[in-house]
Amino acid sequence: MRRISLWALSTMTTLVLLIGYHTSTSATLSAGPGADQAVISASGRPAATGATVASGGRTTRTVTGVASDTRYGPVQVQLTLEVATLTDVAVVQYPAGNHENEQINGYALPILVEETIAAQSAQTDMVSGATYTSADYAESLQSALDQAGL
Amino acid sequence: MSVVAAASLPARYVAHTMGMPISLALRGRHTDDADARGAWAETMAALRDADRVFSTYRHDSFVSRLGRGEVGLGECPPEVGDVLALGEQGRRQSGGAFDVRRGGALDPSGVVKGWAVDRAALALRRLRDTDFCLSAGGDMICHTSSGSGAPWWVGIEHPSRPDRLVARVPVWNGAVATSGRAHRGDHVVDARSGSAPTGVASVTVVGDDLTWVDIEATAAFAQGPEALHWLESRAGRTGVVVMEDGRVATFGQRRGSDPRRLVGTGAAG
Numbered sequence: 001m002r003r004i005s006l007w008a009l010s011t012m013t014t015l016v017l018l019i020g021y022h023t024s025t026s027a028t029l030s031a032g033p034g035a036d037q038a039v040i041s042a043s044g045r046p047a048a049t050g051a052t053v054a055s056g057g058r059t060t061r062t063v064t065g066v067a068s069d070t071r072y073g074p075v076q077v078q079l080t081l082e083v084a085t086l087t088d089v090a091v092v093q094y095p096a097g098n099h100e101n102e103q104i105n106g107y108a109l110p111i112l113v114e115e116t117i118a119a120q121s122a123q124t125d126m127v128s129g130a131t132y133t134s135a136d137y138a139e140s141l142q143s144a145l146d147q148a149g150l
Numbered sequence: 151m152s153v154v155a156a157a158s159l160p161a162r163y164v165a166h167t168m169g170m171p172i173s174l175a176l177r178g179r180h181t182d183d184a185d186a187r188g189a190w191a192e193t194m195a196a197l198r199d200a201d202r203v204f205s206t207y208r209h210d211s212f213v214s215r216l217g218r219g220e221v222g223l224g225e226c227p228p229e230v231g232d233v234l235a236l237g238e239q240g241r242r243q244s245g246g247a248f249d250v251r252r253g254g255a256l257d258p259s260g261v262v263k264g265w266a267v268d269r270a271a272l273a274l275r276r277l278r279d280t281d282f283c284l285s286a287g288g289d290m291i292c293h294t295s296s297g298s299g300a301p302w303w304v305g306i307e308h309p310s311r312p313d314r315l316v317a318r319v320p321v322w323n324g325a326v327a328t329s330g331r332a333h334r335g336d337h338v339v340d341a342r343s344g345s346a347p348t349g350v351a352s353v354t355v356v357g358d359d360l361t362w363v364d365i366e367a368t369a370a371f372a373q374g375p376e377a378l379h380w381l382e383s384r385a386g387r388t389g390v391v392v393m394e395d396g397r398v399a400t401f402g403q404r405r406g407s408d409p410r411r412l413v414g415t416g417a418a419g
Contacts, residue, residue, distance in 0.1 A: 106321075106323050106324050107320065107323070107388060108301075108319060108321075108388065109319070109388045109402040110306060110317040110354070110356065111317055111318055112317045112400065113315055113318055124315070125175055125303050126290050126302065127288065127304070127305045127315070128288050128304050128306050128307065128326045128328045128354055129309075129312070130328055132171055133169055133170055134166045134170055137166075140171075140312065141307060141313070142171070145162075145173075146162045146164050
């Protein structure tokens with residue numbers, strides 16, 4: 001198991017992100033001896049800061065982190081901040097290409113959310129829940145996804 | 151069976167067996183052609199075969215006859231022995247909380263689903279340059295052909311509010327299983343006491359293969375308040391535990407650091 005941690009620090013709050021890569025190999029990523037973390041300071045030196053959007057009295061800001069070169073390829077993280085609250089995290093660049101990546105890209109740590117499926121459906125392919133029976137499938141989120149073809 | 155496909159969106163297939171819906175999403179080279187449909191048919195055939203051998207709802211299945219003592223293990227197909235051996239591993243590793251034998255009854259259902267879906271998915275793995283996500287009643291295998299493109303995003307359902315998610319997890323190659331009380335009521339019990347676990351509302355485990363994450367989600371849920379502690383002792387997994395009081399914790403093994411990362415009350419609302 002190998003993980004790359006991306007730490008985003010802002011002036012208002014501290015956000016901790018983790019993108020995990022499953023691997024049996026090891027990599028030297030950054031920072032110091034024994035460290036397995038790549039550090040990006042979103043407030044300090046973002047590669048690009050997207051438009052600040054105010055709507056309905058709420059202000060959101062998009063911050064795209066510096067693309068960080070790892071042994072497996074570049075990783076880049078984009079944050080969407082709503083006032084001081086993190087509302088979305090999107091990894092806009094993943095390592096791509098070679099066979100070695102087949103070993104590292106397994107799965108990551110789950111990301112907690114506080115949104116309904118309606119807000120999430122465009123980014124949710126399947127729903128995991130306590131076993132659905134065929135009888136209650138018709139009313140399930142998974143059924144909605146299947147029918148919507150999302 | 152039905153097929154729903156749209157440009158740039160996954161093609162979706164749904165069918166039912168083992169009393170649960172089987173949902174397939176395909177994207178890439180083979181989504182709606184003869185190869186894709188053939189692989190889907192093979193997948194469903196493999197699941198139906200497993201149901202005929204293992205179903206405790208079928209009076210004439212090998213497992214039902216084995217449970218009644220009408221046949222010996224040696225007379226059953228070899229996969230029955232494989233599944234019972236997995237169940238025994240699960241029992242030992244969970245300190246007896248997980249057990250395919252309870253009160254004299256043989257019920258390997260807690261092992262069969264993950265095992266059968268892992269096996270059935272082999273037909274889908276043969277589709278070249280094709281990503282698939284195969285879900286059986288809320289437990290799934292995710293596969294991406296390159297391992298480097300877009301992941302499958304799996305939403306983890308809120309245990310008591312089925313219109314909400316508590317978390318999402320990107321999976322390129324792996325499996326996700328959730329055990330809890332939603333949908334089926336109190337169907338998981340702690341085999342040591344015979345009682346339904348308390349304190350924990352749902353357990354989701356993400357790992358390499360569905361056989362084991364399915365066993366582990368059930369075994370952890372059966373342990374009630376000890377679920378998170380037990381899961382943290384196991385390497386190479388991530389996941390989410392939702393407690394009855396609304397606390398949510400993610401877990402994942404990281405060398406040399408506290409595996410528990412976030413504990414809060416917000417997401418379970």
